[in-house]
Amino acid sequence: MSSLLPGPNSLVPFVSVDDMMRLLIDIGTERMLCELADAIEEDFRRWELFDKTPRVAAHSEKGVIELMPTSDGEAYGFKYVNGHPQNTRSGRQTVTAFGVLADVETGYPLLLSEMTLLTALRTAATSAMVAKHLMPKNAHTMAMIGNGAQAEFQTLAFKAVCGIQRVQLFDIDRHATAKVARNLEGYGLEVISCQTAEEAVQGAEIITTCTADKQYATILSDNMVGAGVHINAIGGDCPGKTELHRDILTRSDIFVEYPEQTRIEGEIQQLDADHPVTEVWQVILGRAAGRTSDSQITLFDSVGFATEDFSALRYVRKQLKTRPFFTNIDLLADPDDPRDLFGMVARKEQKLVQGLV
Amino acid sequence: MSSLLPGPNSLVPFVSVDDMMRLLIDIGTERMLCELADAIEEDFRRWELFDKTPRVAAHSEKGVIELMPTSDGEAYGFKYVNGHPQNTRSGRQTVTAFGVLADVETGYPLLLSEMTLLTALRTAATSAMVAKHLMPKNAHTMAMIGNGAQAEFQTLAFKAVCGIQRVQLFDIDRHATAKVARNLEGYGLEVISCQTAEEAVQGAEIITTCTADKQYATILSDNMVGAGVHINAIGGDCPGKTELHRDILTRSDIFVEYPEQTRIEGEIQQLDADHPVTEVWQVILGRAAGRTSDSQITLFDSVGFATEDFSALRYVRKQLKTRPFFTNIDLLADPDDPRDLFGMVARKEQKLVQGLV
Incomplete structure (x- = not known):
């Protein structure tokens, strides 16, 4: 009967949402954000090795479903x-995700993982890692505009990775701001809830925008952005969805993950297709200039790229060796004789008939 | 504590390999092949509705990993x-697969399923469904060249859908042929094991080629193919991998799933990019001619297309209503407040600290 149990080649470790929460709690949120930022930066340093392609998107009236593949x-x-x-109206998440890591040598999956939580973590870690390279020296205050599901993760990543000490929150929904302020209690941050976006950006060296409307919006207008700030623009991330007034873009030096994708999805969809942008990996490797003056506005036009998910999945897989928050699932067929897939079923049927399984 | 159990929106039905075997056994192989053929044909009839794109392939020296998305x-x-x-050398499958069906309205996955077995079934069902439209009348003998993992499924699909009564097997590996002959015992077919490919095609109205070498090969040479046969060419399915001599192609009327993909991956990669081919869906809808004479050679240059997997996943999901061979897995985050992903983790941590979970 043992031959009817799933063989070793059939099992794939699966990290459920519950497992991911336990992993995050076990490691600690700020530590995990720091380690993810390091893992993501490490892969940005190997940028040229990766197979890169814009994500494969299926758009509908209600939203988009995307596949984001990459390989090193x-x-x-x-x-x-x-x-x-519109998912929040039915009690669902705006963004949900899952992902797979596989072995190029055999094509066999090595890990299946929830990525709703992991995407929130890697997005925040990426933002903070990039800001570390671009923000003004000794930045200590961040404006956090848009207080949805990303806001706490962004704030804690900027605390852990960039050393910010104060966050100024704003959302058109006061309940959202109250939720973030409550969740951030006890983390040693000064948390200020603001009545307007103008108030939130006052004195902030870093401005993070992360709202969810699928439309062209102006979350930040030009007069709100002073010299020298770093803007971390998260929410402009699909065709037809932007957050910044065009005039801010033309005043800023713009940094992007992968231009081919950002020109379709990012804030720069508002600009000409040849508007100059700098690739983040080039800044990290010292091949392109990052911040060059105190008065310069740096803008990270973030849309999220497949390598960031790849880095996050690799990080999680590594953690599972010492923190076994996963279950094995029987995802792959593993017949005794690999050419005998049919026979595997036939033998199963014999055993079922004999009442042995 | 109930709020810490995965909520209804977090669970996705998962069909493991074991579940798929039980489903197949419960329905019966020939019945499931017939029903899959019907489901696939139904979606070919709705061809114009589908979002179609060539698969997204990541090639390496050892093989290929592909994502095949589509939507209706x-x-x-x-x-x-x-x-x-080369996977068989390490006891692994040449082809493994899994798939997901999701709701376009919310983007939430509805089903995660193993697809190694299901791909074998849908490939065979597609071949037989297409042959039903193209084969010579009253065909009763099929040559099955290449006796690997697909061979039994192909043979039973042609028996169940097209009514063939006799199969003539050939493989360069006699053990493979012996395996297929053994597995097909008791299905009411006349099974002939042949010493040469020439012997296998003698008197066959249908020739199926399905070998696995990743190279240009000549499994069928021109003089082996007589007038009037239908060729079901399965194994030529990626760049650099073909099975038929070019001269056979120029003598045949060629039918394909999705020309944009087949010209890259199919037998017709040997031909000019403008060589005329007919799309299968047009034949099924009566918009293009299929077989028009007894002497014509029809060739289905099959590479597998995303709609076939979509049809198979939809079929499986429907079956699960009355045949509950699945388990629910906690793949999606489902916080009480969808904007409060962070709070979901914080509440989990409190409970863990209190020893309540």
């Missing part, structure tokens, strides 16, 4: 992610 | 599939 030649990863702004 | 506007499906011919 040894491992292959992809993420399934949706974006449906 | 209501449901979205994708399959992950690898092709690694």
Whole structure:
């Protein structure tokens, strides 16, 4: 009967939402954000190794479903992610995701993981890692505009990775702001809830925008952005959805993950297709200038890229060796004789008939 | 504590390999092949509705990993599939696969399923469904060249859907042929094991080629193919991998799933990019001619297309209502307040600290 149990090649470790929460709690949120930022930066340093392609998107009236594959030649990863702004009306998440890491040598999956939580973590870690390279020296205050599901993760990543000590919150929904302020209690941050976006950006060296409306919006207008700030623009991330007034873009030096994708999805969809942008990996490797003056406005036009998910999945897989928050699932067929898939079923049927399984 | 159990929106039905075997056994192989053929044909009839794109392939020296997405506007499906011919050396499958069906309205996955077995079934069902429209009348003998994992499924699909009564097997590996002959015992077919490919095609009205070498090969040479046969060419399915001599192609009327993909991956990669081919869906809808004479050679240059996987996933999901061979897995985050992903983790941590979970 043992031959009817799933063989070793059939099992794939699966990290459920519950497992991911336990992993995050076990490691600690700020530590995990720091380690994710390091893992993501490490892969940005290997940028040229990766197979890169804009994500494969299926758009509908209600939202988008995307597949984001990449590979470094040894491992292959992809993420399934949706974006449906109206989902909150039915008690669902705007963004949910899961992902897979696989072995390029055999094509066999090595890990299946929830990525709703992991995407929130990697997005925040990426933002903070990039800001570390671009923000003004000794920045200590961040404006956090948009107090949805990303806001706490963004704030804690900027605390842990960039050393910010104060966050100024604003959302058109006061309940959202209250939720973030409550959740951030006890983390040693000064948390200020603001009545207007103008108030939130006062004195902030870093401005993070992360709202969810699927439309062209002006969350930040030009007069709100003073010299020298770093803007971390998260919410402009699909065609037809932007957050910044165009005039801010033309005043800023713009940094992007992967121009081919950002020009379709990011804030820069408002600009000409040849508007100059700098790739983040080039700044990290010292091949392109980052911040060059105190008065310069730096803008990270973040849309999220497949390598960030790949880095996050690799990080999680590594953690599972010492923190076994996963279950094995029987995802792959593993017949005794690999050419005998049919026989595997036939033998199963015999055993079922004999009442042995 | 009930709020810490995964909520209803977090659970996705998962069909493991074991579940798929039980489902197949419960329905019966020939019945399931017939019903899959019907489901696939039904979606070919709705061809114009589908979002179609060539699969997204990541090639390496050892093989390929592909994502195959599609959508009919209501449901979205994708399959992950690898092709690694050398995998059998390490006791692994050449092809493994899994797939997901999702709701376009919310972007939430509705089903995660193993697809190694399901791909074998849908490939065979597609071949037989297409042959039903193209084969010579009253065909009763099929040559089955290549006796690997697909061979039994192909043979039973042609028996169940097209009514063939006799199969003539050939493989360069006699053990493979012996395996297929053994597995097909008791299905009411006349099974002939042949010493050569020439012997296998003698008197066959249908020739199926399905070998696994990743190279240009000549499984069928021109003089082996007589007038009037239908060729079901399965194994030529990625760049650099073909099975038929070019001269056969120029003598045949060629039918394909999705020309944009087949010209890259199919037998017709040997021909000019403008060589005329007919799309299968047009034949099924009566918009293009299929077989028009007894002497014509019809060739289905099959590479597998995303809609076939979509049809198979939809079929499986429907079956689960009355045949509950699945388990629910906690794949999606489902916080009480959808904007409060962070709070979901914080509440989990409190409970863990209190020893309540």
